Amino acid sequence: MNVASILKSKGRAVSTVRPNATLLDVVKKLAPKKIGAVVVVGDSGRVDGIISERDIIRAVADHGVHALGMTVSEVMTRVVVSCQEMSELDELMEMMTKGRFRHLPVIEDDALVGIISIGDVVKYHLAEVQLEVSAMRNYIATG
Template identity: 85%
Template structure:
């Protein structure tokens, strides 16, 4: 299964924030949408970073409550690892495990077209395995 299949099922909506937004505004958006990361986009619409709950916790541990006054650009992860619609589940699992992150923006020709979370990867991987098990059972039963 590839990313395009996942996006077709789950949708392509992606929450974004501008680099000059405050961390407080960002946390409100995370909380209201019940998500773990937001993609940071510049004025041109290009991805400039990603900010996750972990980034925010790190900022608060270093700066205390004053961290909420910082701009997103001061806290975000700048080296964004992304995937494409043609990326396969196994690739995503390897990238997320190696990089120790839980969200991958999906880019096509530098345009943001979706986001994949570790939850999406696990959900679709389990579904894939269940289909294989079912097919194997049917094969053995009719064998």
């Protein structure tokens, strides 16, 4: 299964934020949507970074409550690992495990077209495994 299949099922909506937004602005986006990261998009519409719960926690640990007034550009992860629609689940699992992150923006032709979370990867990987198990059981049962 590839990213395009996942996006077809889950949708392509991505929560974004501007680099000049505050961390408080981000927290107010993350909490009600029950998401763990937002993509930082600059004036050109290109991905400038990503900011996750972990980035915010680190900022609060370093700066205390004053961190909530800091801008996203001061805290965001600037080197964004991304994937493409043709990327396969195994590839995503490897990237996320090695990089120790939970969100991958999906970029095609320099445009943000979706986001994949570790939860998406696990959900669709389990579906693949269950399909394989079912096929094996049918094969064994019918000889």
